[in-house]
């Protein structure tokens with residue numbers, strides 16, 4: 315009778331992890347609301363030719379232990395495969411390997427001094443442990459100071475452009491520093507081989523297994539159910555509005571990206587709501603080419619040529635064994651988009667013409683007859699943009715609205731917003747929720763007539 319009713323908004327990896335873990339606690343009744351037809355959100359899948367394929371490319375690093383533990387708990391760890399992956403660099407019309415220390419120290423686009431400075435940057439990042447210090451330094455200043463202007467223009471600037479489009483002017487050094495630390499965690503031994511992992515049929519395999527466990531623990535999952543509003547009365551979240559009806563809850567946990575949550579809380583304190591609505595995000599335009607043969611020997615090819623609209627060639631079937639995707643070869647060609655980039659409005663036909671034109675110039679042997687399908691995937695809210703020195707403005711798990719909690723990638727800082735960081739953050743949300751439930755005053759006794 316005293317069960318606490320908890321609603322989780324969003325059935326991505328954060329929402330499903332929260333539901334799975336919280337439903338192991340006694341006295342909690344959990345419901346997930348997901349507006350899509352499937353769980354998974356950004357880590358969701360696309361059915362094709364009788365198999366599931368990741369909507370967006372997703373890799374799991376060998377150092378992603380929180381994800382791997384969840385795989386063990388949900389019994390899908392036998393479908394996790396470790397593979398050595400290779401990276402390439404496309405510069406001035408040529409493709410170069412960019413993996414081992416030897417390849418780095420002989421990387422033709424740079425001279426010997428520049429190569430040494432690039433190596434130094436990677437080493438310096440490993441020894442730096444104070445992210446707050448990095449947060450005060452503009453990324454360009456940090457990179458130019460250690461690597462020099464030449465390496466910045468040739469290597470780092472294209473990488474920043476790849477991730478932030480044009481929006482990297484106010485970005486702190488924390489971003490590249492976090493990325494270098496994370497990527498070095500995948501290197502093994504003196505040969506520095508890069509080991510990555512994939513789950514058969516993508517992240518969704520884990521999400522589905524966790525959701526099944528959660529349902530076994532009593533979680534109610536409502537798909538195709540968009541929350542229209544968090545109902546707030548006297549400063550307290552009392553439930554959700556769905557199809558115009560009130561669904562009452564004791565507690566609401568949002569896993570939505572901040573501007574989406576901002577739209578659902580018109581009755582929250584105005585400064586909190588503005589903070590949510592004003593949070594800027596990069597979007598992504600990410601065509602997936604399904605090919606009948608492999609395009610490159612690399613898992614990722616980084617591109618320095620600014621005329622090419624996509625910023626990497628990600629051939630996930632250099633990581634995933636093609637036998638798990640019916641022998642197809644999968645190539646993703648992403649372009650992250652600043653909020654004002656008009657490419658977000660390009661129709662699919664235009665994207666296809668532009669993308670293929672450039673792909674043919676990059677790979678002169680490439681033939682259109684290799685293409686089985688060209689599918690354009692898009693998402694508006696992908697990567698939060700956090701300007702320098704604003705880490706004190708990160709929203710708290712416990713919002714100013716009583717009973718309303720939140721967890722999303724804006725709050726995962728200085729880590730990058732990937733599955734590993736998201737699942738680790740879910741545990742922080744759970745700790746906060748459980749601590750508050752423990753100290754919550756007992757409900758007022760119902761007056762006896």
Ligand SMILES: Cc1cc2nc3c(=O)[nH]c(=O)nc-3n(C[C@H](O)[C@H](O)[C@H](O)COP(=O)(O)OP(=O)(O)OC[C@H]3O[C@@H](n4cnc5c(N)ncnc54)[C@H](O)[C@@H]3O)c2cc1C
Pocket residue numbers: 323324325326327328329347348349350353354355356357370371372373374539540541542569570571574598600648693696722723731732733734736
């Ligand atoms: C191109 C790309 C590549 C990536 N590569 C990697 C990678 O290699 N490795 C890695 O670990 N991570 C990667 N990521 C990041 C990873 O996908 C995200 O960090 C993770 O999926 C975020 O999960 P989430 O649950 O926080 O958010 P989301 O997945 O966004 O989940 C939020 C959910 O809320 C739902 N929702 C929205 N509005 C409502 C509403 N009103 N009512 C109900 N439900 C609603 C949405 O439908 C969605 O399912 C990549 C992402 C992209 C886009």
